[in-house]
Amino acid sequence: MNINADKELWEDFLNGEDYALSHIYYQHVQGLYRYGKKFSNDDELIKDTIQDLFFDLIRTRKNLHGTNNIGFYLIASFRRKLATSIRKSKVFSGTTDEEYFQAEIVYSVEKELIDKEELTEREQLLQAGFNELAPKQREILYYRYICEFSYDQICEITSLKYDSARKQVFRALKSLRKAVEGKSSIVFFLSFCAKEILFPKKS
Amino acid sequence: MDKKYLKYGLEDFLEDKQFVAWILKGHQNEEWNTFLHDYSELQSKVNTAKEIVLLLKDRYDILDEEEVLLMWHNIDRFNRSYKNRARTIHLRRTITIAASVLIVISLGIFGYSYLNNRNLEYQFASSDIPNSTENARLVLSDGEEIDLENDKSTISIDDKEKITINDESVIDLSENEEMDADDTKMNEVIVPYGKSSELLLADGTKVWLNAGSRLAFPTKFTKSTREVYLEGEACFKVTKNESQPFIVNANDIGVKVLGTYFDVSAYPNDEHIETILVEGSVVVGKKTAFGISKNNVELKPYQKATFNKEENDIVVAEEPNADVYLAWTEGWFEFSQQNLDNVLTKLERYYNVKLVVPEDFNTNRKITGKLDLKDSLDDVLKALSDVAKMDYRIDGSKVFITNKMEEIPMK
Numbered sequence: 001m002n003i004n005a006d007k008e009l010w011e012d013f014l015n016g017e018d019y020a021l022s023h024i025y026y027q028h029v030q031g032l033y034r035y036g037k038k039f040s041n042d043d044e045l046i047k048d049t050i051q052d053l054f055f056d057l058i059r060t061r062k063n064l065h066g067t068n069n070i071g072f073y074l075i076a077s078f079r080r081k082l083a084t085s086i087r088k089s090k091v092f093s094g095t096t097d098e099e100y101f102q103a104e105i106v107y108s109v110e111k112e113l114i115d116k117e118e119l120t121e122r123e124q125l126l127q128a129g130f131n132e133l134a135p136k137q138r139e140i141l142y143y144r145y146i147c148e149f150s151y152d153q154i155c156e157i158t159s160l161k162y163d164s165a166r167k168q169v170f171r172a173l174k175s176l177r178k179a180v181e182g183k184s185s186i187v188f189f190l191s192f193c194a195k196e197i198l199f200p201k202k203s
Numbered sequence: 204m205d206k207k208y209l210k211y212g213l214e215d216f217l218e219d220k221q222f223v224a225w226i227l228k229g230h231q232n233e234e235w236n237t238f239l240h241d242y243s244e245l246q247s248k249v250n251t252a253k254e255i256v257l258l259l260k261d262r263y264d265i266l267d268e269e270e271v272l273l274m275w276h277n278i279d280r281f282n283r284s285y286k287n288r289a290r291t292i293h294l295r296r297t298i299t300i301a302a303s304v305l306i307v308i309s310l311g312i313f314g315y316s317y318l319n320n321r322n323l324e325y326q327f328a329s330s331d332i333p334n335s336t337e338n339a340r341l342v343l344s345d346g347e348e349i350d351l352e353n354d355k356s357t358i359s360i361d362d363k364e365k366i367t368i369n370d371e372s373v374i375d376l377s378e379n380e381e382m383d384a385d386d387t388k389m390n391e392v393i394v395p396y397g398k399s400s401e402l403l404l405a406d407g408t409k410v411w412l413n414a415g416s417r418l419a420f421p422t423k424f425t426k427s428t429r430e431v432y433l434e435g436e437a438c439f440k441v442t443k444n445e446s447q448p449f450i451v452n453a454n455d456i457g458v459k460v461l462g463t464y465f466d467v468s469a470y471p472n473d474e475h476i477e478t479i480l481v482e483g484s485v486v487v488g489k490k491t492a493f494g495i496s497k498n499n500v501e502l503k504p505y506q507k508a509t510f511n512k513e514e515n516d517i518v519v520a521e522e523p524n525a526d527v528y529l530a531w532t533e534g535w536f537e538f539s540q541q542n543l544d545n546v547l548t549k550l551e552r553y554y555n556v557k558l559v560v561p562e563d564f565n566t567n568r569k570i571t572g573k574l575d576l577k578d579s580l581d582d583v584l585k586a587l588s589d590v591a592k593m594d595y596r597i598d599g600s601k602v603f604i605t606n607k608m609e610e611i612p613m614k
Contacts, residue, residue: 021282022275029271037264047266047274054278055514058285108262126258145223145259173217176255 007068013057014064025054028074031147035075038103038142040086049085053078072153075143079157105138122182129179136160137172144169204238208245216252226256281514327417327434328391339398341368344388344422349374351392351400355534358392359403364422389419389432397555399531404431407442408449411532414552415470428459436468438532441483456510460485465502466528470552476510478502479528487517536574536583543568543591547604550587554580556597560604564593 013020029050036046053074057064067073106114110130113123133141136158143149143157154165208216216222224230239246328342339351341358351358351368359367366374394400394412402410405423412418416435429449441449441463451458453469456476463483469476478487480502487508488499500519502508507522522528530537536553538546544566547558553576560566570590574583584595584602592607 016286018282022279025275025278026271029274030266033266034261034264047270051274051277055281058278058282107259109258109260141259142261145227145256146261148220148223148227169218170214173214173255176258177213177251180251180254180258 006070007066010067010070010073014061014066016061021054021058024070024074028071031071032074032078035078035142035147036082038105038139039082042089045085045089046082049078049081052085053081056081069153071147072149075147075149076153076157102135103139103142104135105142107138125182126179129175132175133172134168137168140165140168141172204234208238209242211245211248213248213252216249217255222252223256226253227260284514284518285516287518327419327432328389337395339392339394339400341366342391342393343374344390355399355401357401357403360405360422362405362423364405366422389421391417391419393417394435395555396552399553401532404429406444406447406449409440411438413437413468413531414555433467433469435470436466436531438464438466438529440464454512456487456489458485458487464529466525468528474512476512477528478508478510479522479525480504480506481525481529489515489517530573531576534575534577536576537572539571540569541571542566543570546570546587546591550574550580550583554583556580556600556602558602558604561606564604564606 009020009023013024032050032053033046036049040046056077107130109126113119113127113130116123119127140154140158140160143154149157151162151165154160155162158165160168208219211219221231225232225235239249328346339356341349341351343349349368353369356369361367364375368374392400392402392412394414394416396415399414400412402412402418402420404410404420406429408429410418410420410431413436416433416437418434418437419432421430424447427447429444429447431449431451433451433453437451439449439451439460441460449460451460451467453467453476454471456467456469456478458465458467458478460483463480463485465478465480465483465485467476467478478485482504484501484503486499486501487510489510500508500517502519505522505525507520507525507528509518509520510516511518524537524539527537527539531553536546536549538549547560547566550556551558568591572587572590574586576583578586580602581597584597587593588595588607594605594607596603596605
């Protein structure tokens with residue numbers, strides 16, 4: 001990502017250059033939509049919220065601060081707006097569930113595996129690896145490897161502590177690594193147990 | 204390539220921005236390839252890391268081009284209207300300093316935004332504006348209902364709390380104890396579609412109430428402000444009284460004035476609430492929950508403030524044809540460069556009919572003209588059909604509009 005280009009583009013937008021608005025829109029609309037889909041299946045709600053996000057940008061243009069990462073700025077504000085819209089829509093549909101706002105991120109590869117009727121041994125391992133990922137871990141991985149955010153940015157969005165965010169990523173990657181390298185957690189667990197039985201620790 | 208990578212473990216690669224950017228976007232592709240060729244011992248580590256990054260790639264959920272374009276149009280339109288608004292207000296600020304001084308001195312009239320608390324919003328006692336052939340009604344604050352038999356009724360209230368209707372019947376409220384001078388008890392005039400009414404309030408303020416509207420007002424103005432509530436369209440000629448400002452509450456908008464001549468159009472079905480000023484000076488402000496709206500605008504004569512309910516902001520524009528908006532008070536309907544659409548909607552209200560317009564009918568064309576609303580609907584439509592290039596057929600309470608048949612050219 002060319003950081004300077006983002007900074008300039010944003011400044012042009014703040015100065016009221018029309019080209020900048022359209023550039024920002026076309027650069028990020030798909031990313032925002034895809035991100036929105038992780039939280040809700042309601043297409044209209046996602047599109048409305050994206051539109052609203054841009055209305056807000058236009059309205060508050062004079063008071064906005066500079067940024068050198070437009071993508072991050074948009075996702076962070078979009079996430080807040082999305083939480084509000086989803087909560088509102090849930091209130092209307094009568095759901096009383098407290099956990100309104102949780103990303104349900106299913107990675108593309110995972111989806112393919114779910115759709116497949118028969119899985120090879122390797123694919124089964126992959127699926128098991130994905131299954132180990134908690135919702136929060138999935139969300140952080142999404143920011144890390146799809147949005148390419150830094151840990152500081154991830155913490156800002158998820159209000160996690162730095163260490164905790166790192167730990168989550170570390171654990172998630174470990175699960176995936178095992179899957180990719182062909183060691184299922186069960187094998188791992190068994191080998192661990194076997195070691196314990198065969199060579200018990202001396203107390 | 205940095206030699207640090209030689210010491211990297213799998214996790215380190217996964218945490219490395221440059222590495223991820225190479226996998227996802229092919230950044231520095233050549234450098235990476237040469238580097239890995241030179242240090243082939245890294246190959247297996249890198250491959251696993253690559254595989255993990257690619258596992259997380261998101262490939263689905265793409266918005267189609269059409270939707271993307273549609274949303275862009277909305278955003279672009281909003282951007283333009285917002286910019287225009289900012290420009291008009293900015294322009295006006297510089298001009299009005301001198302002008303407002305002049306007005307305050309010469310007319311002694313000024314106004315400022317009235318910022319109302321939402322909790323104080325008035326609820327009309329009558330449930331709805333009747334859409335039928337019913338007469339206009341006056342509902343007194345004690346619930347008594349009086350039919351205003353004429354199509355164009357007049358009501359006047361004098362300072363002795365006597366109400367005169369159509370210059371005939373007189374109701375004396377001064378001896379009614381339940382209805383002693385209490386501003387919180389409101390009378391209502393409800394004017395159905397196809398009717399209109401003129402009111403003279405206790406302070407001498409004259410109100411013309413247009414079709415399909417209702418107004419709530421006290422018998423006597425005793426509080427520090429003179430407050431009325433409007434739904435629909437009305438024209439006000441406010442009696443000057445600097446110590447007791449006059450306030451028109453119209454949905455989300457409040458207009459506070461001390462004496463002036465203006466028109467407020469606030470039909471619930473319309474997207475806009477419009478305030479058109481002919482004389483004096485008022486400021487139109489949004490009513491907010493906190494009571495303060497920084498977005499209020501001061502109107503000068505021959506300006507129009509349009510509050511867009513959806514976008515929730517106020518646009519001010521010059522309106523050299525402001526008189527046109529008030530023509531209905533004299534039974535005229537004047538319009539200048541208006542969308543045919545707006546003209547037809549007004550006629551629908553005034554004559555209480557339903558206009559049926561075919562899909563291919565262009566209602567956006569601009570027309571200018573003047574119609575006498577004292578004429579029958581048939582006469583009015585006849586006059587309109589020439590200008591608007593349309594044909595019509597009246598069928599009971601429905602009017603079917605069609606494109607005018609092209610005349611067959613003679614050979």
